[in-house]
Amino acid sequence: MPKTGSTVYCKALNLFFCILILLLAPLTASAITTNEARNKEYLTVCGDPNHLPFSNKEMEGFENKIAQLIADDLNRTLRYHWWPQTIGFVRNTLRVRLCDLVMGVTSVNELLQNTNPYYRSVYTLVYRKDAGFEIRSLDNPALKQLRLGVVAGTPPATLLTKYGLMAQVRPYQRTVDTRLFSPATMAIEDVAMGNIDLAVIWGPIAGYAATRQKVPLTVIPLPAKVDSVPLAFNVSMGIRRRETNWKHQLNLELEKLAPRIEEILLDYNIPLLDTDDRLIKH
Incomplete structure (x- = not known):
């Protein structure tokens, strides 16, 4: 059957839009990649x-x-x-x-x-300098006699569970409204006040908070990885x-x-x- 003028026009129009899409595709991809709506001021x-x-x-x-x-x-x-x-x-x-x-x-x-x-930082042990012990690792047998603090859900908690130490642990909540609570800092304060003997805390918080207590505290960085558990x-x-x-x-x-x-x-x-x-x- 012979092509009508309308059919030819539609096909030509379709061809035009196909070519237009191909021409604009690289520009669109570039816009997606580099569209960075930031204020330069x-x-x-x-x-x-x-x-x-x-x-x-x-x-x-x-x-x-x-x-x-x-x-x-x-x-x-x-x-x-x-x-x-x-x-x-x-x-x-x-x-x-x-x-x-x-x-x-x-x-x-x-x-x-x-x-x-x-x-790059690492989890640490924090205890009072006058505590009467020196501990540098989480597998130290002396930990079985101590009151421990750790933020729940953090990598050290995994190791404390593995070493059978959770009975001595006071957990500090991980997800809180920071406008009201700072659990890791509270753990450091509890060490200073003698409420717990040792805390295992993320290095940036431990190093900072330890220097702001009324009694001297010891901060011991742990190894970067212990028993396949990353701590750094x-x-x-x-x-x-x-x-x-x-x-x-x-x-x-x-x-x-x-x-x-x-x-x-x-x-x-x-x-x-x-x-x-x-x-x-x-």
Whole structure:
């Protein structure tokens, strides 16, 4: 049957749209990859308003200091959007574009991508200097006679269970409203007050909180891995997925500012590990 004018027109129109889609596809893919709706005048960070030593509204945390360092180097004004760092933190902040950066990300999250790490720390043992014992590992038999504290769900809790020590453990809740509670810091305070004998706490919190107690405390960094359980972790920053240019820019900043970042961290008495998991001396 011969083609009508209408049929020829429809086919030509379809061909036109096919060609248009092919031409625009690379541009669309590029837009998806590089569409980074960030304000070039500000560095906007999402942070916890009451979570020392990491951050607070008074800008006293080491993450506040590092964020300011980066903002100054980028010649931008630093501003914060405050949100408690608990369940839903990334979903309610970074993902809905309330900010462009989250500090202190220790694991891969499907809602964000990580920058290169800017420090590595490890879990520690904390006890009073006048305790009358010296313990440097979690398999020390003396632990069976002591009152222990650990944040529930953390890697050390796995080891304490494995070593049959949970009967001596006072657990501290992991997921809380940080505007009201700081369980890891409470564990350090309980050690200082004699309510427990020893706590196993994440290094950044332990190193900072131990120096702020009325009695001297001992902080012992644990090995990076014990019985296949990792106790040392890299810490990076978090940004939205597909923001490849922003990630590249931040990685350059972290490399450039690394000596000054390390100095800030050591000033907060954070136990730092190098790439070979050796303790970095202050």
